[in-house]
Amino acid sequence: MDPMCRVVHLLLVAALSVGFLGCEYVRPTLNEPLTKWDPHYGYRFSNLAPPAEGNSDSLLVVASFSGGGTRASTLAFGALRVLARQPITWEGKEKRLLDELDVIYALSGGTFTGAYYSLFGERIFHEFEYRFLRKDWETELRHRIMRSPSNWLRLWSPYFGRIHIMSELLDEALYDGKTYGDLLNQKTRPGLVIHASDMATLSRFEFLQTQFDLLCSDLSRLPIAQASAASAALPLVLSPITLKNYAGACGYQPPDWLETAAHSARPGQRQRAKELLSYLDIEKRPQIHLLDGGLSDNMALRGILETSVLSGGLDRMIKNAGVKKVKKLVFIAVNAETSPDVREYRSDHIPSISRVFGSLVDIPINRYSADTLLLMRLGLEKWQEKLRARKLASAPRGLAQGKPQEADDSPFAEDADVYFIDVSLGAIADAEEQQSLMKIPTTLYLTDEQIERLLSAATKLIHYDPEFQRLMRDLQQKN
Numbered sequence: 001m002d003p004m005c006r007v008v009h010l011l012l013v014a015a016l017s018v019g020f021l022g023c024e025y026v027r028p029t030l031n032e033p034l035t036k037w038d039p040h041y042g043y044r045f046s047n048l049a050p051p052a053e054g055n056s057d058s059l060l061v062v063a064s065f066s067g068g069g070t071r072a073s074t075l076a077f078g079a080l081r082v083l084a085r086q087p088i089t090w091e092g093k094e095k096r097l098l099d100e101l102d103v104i105y106a107l108s109g110g111t112f113t114g115a116y117y118s119l120f121g122e123r124i125f126h127e128f129e130y131r132f133l134r135k136d137w138e139t140e141l142r143h144r145i146m147r148s149p150s151n152w153l154r155l156w157s158p159y160f161g162r163i164h165i166m167s168e169l170l171d172e173a174l175y176d177g178k179t180y181g182d183l184l185n186q187k188t189r190p191g192l193v194i195h196a197s198d199m200a201t202l203s204r205f206e207f208l209q210t211q212f213d214l215l216c217s218d219l220s221r222l223p224i225a226q227a228s229a230a231s232a233a234l235p236l237v238l239s240p241i242t243l244k245n246y247a248g249a250c251g252y253q254p255p256d257w258l259e260t261a262a263h264s265a266r267p268g269q270r271q272r273a274k275e276l277l278s279y280l281d282i283e284k285r286p287q288i289h290l291l292d293g294g295l296s297d298n299m300a301l302r303g304i305l306e307t308s309v310l311s312g313g314l315d316r317m318i319k320n321a322g323v324k325k326v327k328k329l330v331f332i333a334v335n336a337e338t339s340p341d342v343r344e345y346r347s348d349h350i351p352s353i354s355r356v357f358g359s360l361v362d363i364p365i366n367r368y369s370a371d372t373l374l375l376m377r378l379g380l381e382k383w384q385e386k387l388r389a390r391k392l393a394s395a396p397r398g399l400a401q402g403k404p405q406e407a408d409d410s411p412f413a414e415d416a417d418v419y420f421i422d423v424s425l426g427a428i429a430d431a432e433e434q435q436s437l438m439k440i441p442t443t444l445y446l447t448d449e450q451i452e453r454l455l456s457a458a459t460k461l462i463h464y465d466p467e468f469q470r471l472m473r474d475l476q477q478k479n
Contacts, residue, residue, distance in 0.1 A: 026157035034218040037252040042209030043180045045191040046322040058327040059100045065110025067294035068336035069442040072109030075336045078458025105300040107293030111228040118192040137444035161239025171225035181220035196230040196290035203275040214279040216250035231293040243288040299372045318411040327413045335424035
């Protein structure tokens, strides 16, 4: 065959292949339909392990892992390592504080650590550093995109994007193909709540069966890697990820309280309820497009706030999870926050496009995160006041009857207390050290020196936190 003809032939084959792949073959359907809705089926906290010797309801520990690339993953890993090294005695049993970890809320960079621990437990302390933290994931992802002809063809498809390649990489190199069904079958705590951001409603989208019930979709068959990739889909850097809506095909019936909340006089409750109910309209919402979870909540705390508001309070939220007789409720907020160095803006030159784009992302995330943290603290103060008032109100009756009287229908014990441990880089006391840590880039690759500094920071932040010290004192007094 003439060389020129051979070239033309190859180009035609390539063009036909691109057309075939782009239009037909490369159209991934990530989530599977749910055949029949069952309100008790699937990955939800009430289906995880009941209280046992290793993990009790009475000491309920909830951790939140913020976004922020590998810097967030590292800080979260450092926090878990501190909890693993912290011995406690609770209800007459010697254990580690980590053994009482019940729930992890996570997004973006925090999901890599949270999901790995939820899946593999103690293995995280032996494998995670070399499997994730100390690997150059940015170069690996770039090579998969730029050096793979098959991926070039797949990326021509309007249904396939860079986020799918990221998901495949995570599935192979980090999560070993595990699904939410595998996570559920372990029957172990902590429960894992990953969230992404819904492009249509600008709200959190949680990877829990309660959220997937609205779509008539089966979360159990979804790979953990896809949830993690969706939560880390930073705009422009990675493409959005799309789920198919099967609403109306499984017999799902929204609970009465959700319908009632949609007409509530409380704006927050009404808004969240309408966001959730929007998934039931399959004509308007046949596809659900998701972006980085940090756009809707970079602190991974709003899930707690919104769920408690929607369900009618913290008591009801905890009771719905099947938890009882909580004596100590502990929140550990791991926040790999960033803060700009004002000295970088001294020039009278017009700021570069890259710096402007950085501000477009950082300003809303940082301001929204500050508001979330404030709301969380205010909410905790009110919950503590309520618990104290309940204790005072029940004391005379308890004395009269010869035993403490717990509030009716409450998951909290009569002597319950709440703690909020702030593991935020902004809490570092030394100003220069704080600024240096905050300047560590939000990327998927860090140097060994940067990793060690973040791990050290996690240890300092937890040990020096006043609420952590109060918790340790109270645990000693209790036992």
